[in-house]
Amino acid sequence: MSIEPYSTRVRALFDTPAHAGGLDDAASSSIDDQGVRIQLFAQVEAGSIRGLRFRAWGCPHVIAAAEAFCECYEGRQASDLSDFTASELMQSLPVPIEKSGRILVIEDAVRSLGKVLCGTSEPHD
Amino acid sequence: MSIEPYSTRVRALFDTPAHAGGLDDAASSSIDDQGVRIQLFAQVEAGSIRGLRFRAWGCPHVIAAAEAFCECYEGRQASDLSDFTASELMQSLPVPIEKSGRILVIEDAVRSLGKVLCGTSEPHD
Amino acid sequence: MTDKPDLIYLDYAATTPVDPRVVAAMSRLLEMDGDFANPSADHLAGRRSSVHVANAAEQLAALLHVHPDRLIWTSGATESNNLAIIGAARARQHRGQHLITMPTEHKAVTDVFRALERQGFDVTWLLPDECGALDIDALEAAFRDDTQLVSIMHVNNETGLLQDIARIGESCRRRDVLLHVDAAQSVGKLPVDLGQLPVDLASMTAHKMYGPKGIGGLYIADRPGCHIEPLMFGGGQQRRLRPGTLAVHLIAGFGCAAEIAATSLAEDLEHLTTLRDQLWAGIRDVPGIRLNGDIDNSFPGILNASIADIEGESLLLALEPLCVATGSACNSQSQEPSYVLRALGRSDAEAQSAIRFSLGRQTRSEDIVVAVRRYRSAVSKLRDLAPVLAA
Amino acid sequence: MTDKPDLIYLDYAATTPVDPRVVAAMSRLLEMDGDFANPSADHLAGRRSSVHVANAAEQLAALLHVHPDRLIWTSGATESNNLAIIGAARARQHRGQHLITMPTEHKAVTDVFRALERQGFDVTWLLPDECGALDIDALEAAFRDDTQLVSIMHVNNETGLLQDIARIGESCRRRDVLLHVDAAQSVGKLPVDLGQLPVDLASMTAHKMYGPKGIGGLYIADRPGCHIEPLMFGGGQQRRLRPGTLAVHLIAGFGCAAEIAATSLAEDLEHLTTLRDQLWAGIRDVPGIRLNGDIDNSFPGILNASIADIEGESLLLALEPLCVATGSACNSQSQEPSYVLRALGRSDAEAQSAIRFSLGRQTRSEDIVVAVRRYRSAVSKLRDLAPVLAA
Ligand SMILES: Cc1ncc(COP(=O)(O)O)c(C=O)c1O
Numbered sequence A, B: 001m002s003i004e005p006y007s008t009r010v011r012a013l014f015d016t017p018a019h020a021g022g023l024d025d026a027a028s029s030s031i032d033d034q035g036v037r038i039q040l041f042a043q044v045e046a047g048s049i050r051g052l053r054f055r056a057w058g059c060p061h062v063i064a065a066a067e068a069f070c071e072c073y074e075g076r077q078a079s080d081l082s083d084f085t086a087s088e089l090m091q092s093l094p095v096p097i098e099k100s101g102r103i104l105v106i107e108d109a110v111r112s113l114g115k116v117l118c119g120t121s122e123p124h125d
Numbered sequence C, D: 001m002t003d004k005p006d007l008i009y010l011d012y013a014a015t016t017p018v019d020p021r022v023v024a025a026m027s028r029l030l031e032m033d034g035d036f037a038n039p040s041a042d043h044l045a046g047r048r049s050s051v052h053v054a055n056a057a058e059q060l061a062a063l064l065h066v067h068p069d070r071l072i073w074t075s076g077a078t079e080s081n082n083l084a085i086i087g088a089a090r091a092r093q094h095r096g097q098h099l100i101t102m103p104t105e106h107k108a109v110t111d112v113f114r115a116l117e118r119q120g121f122d123v124t125w126l127l128p129d130e131c132g133a134l135d136i137d138a139l140e141a142a143f144r145d146d147t148q149l150v151s152i153m154h155v156n157n158e159t160g161l162l163q164d165i166a167r168i169g170e171s172c173r174r175r176d177v178l179l180h181v182d183a184a185q186s187v188g189k190l191p192v193d194l195g196q197l198p199v200d201l202a203s204m205t206a207h208k209m210y211g212p213k214g215i216g217g218l219y220i221a222d223r224p225g226c227h228i229e230p231l232m233f234g235g236g237q238q239r240r241l242r243p244g245t246l247a248v249h250l251i252a253g254f255g256c257a258a259e260i261a262a263t264s265l266a267e268d269l270e271h272l273t274t275l276r277d278q279l280w281a282g283i284r285d286v287p288g289i290r291l292n293g294d295i296d297n298s299f300p301g302i303l304n305a306s307i308a309d310i311e312g313e314s315l316l317l318a319l320e321p322l323c324v325a326t327g328s329a330c331n332s333q334s335q336e337p338s339y340v341l342r343a344l345g346r347s348d349a350e351a352q353s354a355i356r357f358s359l360g361r362q363t364r365s366e367d368i369v370v371a372v373r374r375y376r377s378a379v380s381k382l383r384d385l386a387p388v389l390a391a
């Protein structure tokens, strides 16, 4: 029986989501699925992500995960976004296994943002 | 719900039955019925009961009732014995109603003692 | 887990803290120097224990205006409900197998009726109006020749809504149908005069009225046809209706809680009404808020409101350190939206955003101030976080 | 009822006083400043409560050498017995309806089997030998193709007799029959290693092991075919097997009592054996006395002896201030001679004169000295009072 449903990290990210909000003149992606709504905004300069913001509607793990993603990828290369996987957030926050579906929605939003930024079309493999 | 099954008087009579025991050269009666065994002994002088004793096997109410009977009738006229009724003991001790049968056994023993003392035969009425 | 940084407990409908006087009464009945013995035992110590049981029955009976012999001790309202409903259904099944209840009852009623359905009983589920109230005409229309039992709760545990037990009971009596009332949320909190009300069976529990958990009561009216079969078998305790060693300290605790309730009920109600009104005044203008229930026909200790476009779990976390419920405490471990609110016609989204504030004797006006502030800020925080509906 | 002039409590088999450490553990879980909240609630206070429930399950599981998930909380051994026996009989009735038990079980077992007989189950009642033990060959002979459940108690509550649960369980396992053990009188008092014993269901209760009344446990082995149906329906608590708000303080009290038992069991047993031997040495030469049970194969906390030609109720009163039992506490309010002793072949007279001395942690050698003196003087007083058999 897991008595405390939220780790200290999840609580902190949920309480003060420093990257919450929108960004003007930014690339963005947005997904509404599985009762979760996610919007991501990125400003990129010379291939590097200068600003990363999110808006989210969902349970505390979704909000914390979106914040954690922004915290982690702000300042990195836009091309790194394709490395992002939901499972790294699932483990580091952590997120309980029954909520994986919701975190995959974030993964989708990140992928879609990556594509917008890199201007690539869906790879067909 | 009667919480205390024995009145103070029943307890006292049971604890120190001053009239317990036998008597030599005495009239006696004895009854064994309904799981109760009673023996009564009486020494009578000039129609008056000088000594009254009992032996009993039974529940505390039976023992207390036998003692109460002896206490009450010692010193009285032998002819008074015919006045004795179980119901006076039932009320004065008191004895719970479901035990009336046992006290009636004492009544029978007293009647039978009375008959022995007065030499009368069973009245036919 | 000893430090509790300013938790604000607003979940009195789930369970209440035990009144210190109740704690004191119980603590004398536990150890060697107290009356801990088995009250069925034929010795001095046992008889001393049994005095406490008899006293407690008097205390609870006085609160309910009934004879102490009409009360059975159980382990709580769940057991009382099961015993009353299954017990009466079985005792009367030779007469008929039709039963009536509502989908807005507590799980400890609805799940019992579902079990009876599986056993071949025929249950009519009467739908509530959008506040949760029973339409008496619908009840009248539902009666059949083989109807044996109606079960309707007094105060709804999620919304606080009050049913009109007197009228429901009159309808039942006219047809010689038994009425069971789950009074877990009303006994000790509202006047419940079972000497007057046409109620045959009533369930109650100590832990919702400042008594201990693990002890409940079932009232069984002294009327022809009002019989139940036991659920459990064992020693001859409680006229064979509910065997098991009587839990003297819990029974005494329940009795003490009942006595306290009898004297403080009016004052408690006034206190709760003031606080509830303060709370509702503080949040009713939040955009998108919607009251669940009917504030004019409710036990004032419960206020339940849904809020548009807010995710319930995040709302609950954002409300900390308020301790409030999203659904009935008894089924909150499941993540399903409240079936009670769904039955009142709320959408899944409305139901899952519902917050039940439930207030009690120890709730202070300052707590309500904090609750209002927290609620408003949680809602605006989550709204700020949410995507602007563009997609 | 506060002054207790030198009562000597020798009725530990009926119920025990609560250990002061258990009282302390419980008292922290009652009031506003303690963890009183509903452990199913989704808020901070609820989660704090749930920690105590989880801890208690660990404590009881450690005493029994099982996984905490295998334990269900009930209101006592009566409920555990009912849930186990009715629950298993119903869950397996499609396979067969034959059940086996003994007439010397506690009423909370025999009355359950009688109820199942009325519902169409077929029960074989195996007779004990004159000490109360089950003959394993008789058990072997009683098995049928449709046998589903055997219920045999570990320690008999009237005589202290120990059944050979290991051998009984092996026989059951060979035939894929479930074994339920009423361990109300053994858990916490004798080593009960449910990790090793071939037992499928075991009932226990806190109030026989220095815990509070009103809380019991049921162990359910994790084996194919070992399933039970619930007796009660309600919130989803305890995997739907036993609904109702968890009584946090009672559960924590039971857990604490289990932890204390685990550490003091060996010492307790030595203490009880010494006292029991002292008692028996002091009264065994009273003319007409006869031990009920088997002193060499017993839990030492119980000594039961009949005495020729003495009326039981008078004996009990003459023994005051000793608090002892004439039959099982659970049925002592009826005046019938013990059915357990009758099943061992005792006459009505022998059965009704039987006294059960049951000793516990707080019994002292001085108490035994008084008990011996009282017993001897009560017997001789009543013999002196009795008519000389002349008539
Ligand atoms: C209306 C209602 N009925 C029954 C119950 C169950 O009560 P208990 O927890 O005492 O079994 C509750 C509370 O949980 C309730 O609110």
Ligand SMILES: Cc1ncc(COP(=O)(O)O)c(C=O)c1O
Pocket: C243, C244, C245, C246, D013, D014, D075, D076, D077, D078, D079, D081, D106, D108, D153, D155, D156, D157, D182, D184, D185, D204, D205, D206, D207, D216, D330
């Ligand atoms: C062997 C046995 N089983 C069951 C019980 C019933 O236990 P409880 O009082 O906890 O229901 C008792 C004691 O009363 C007992 O001695």
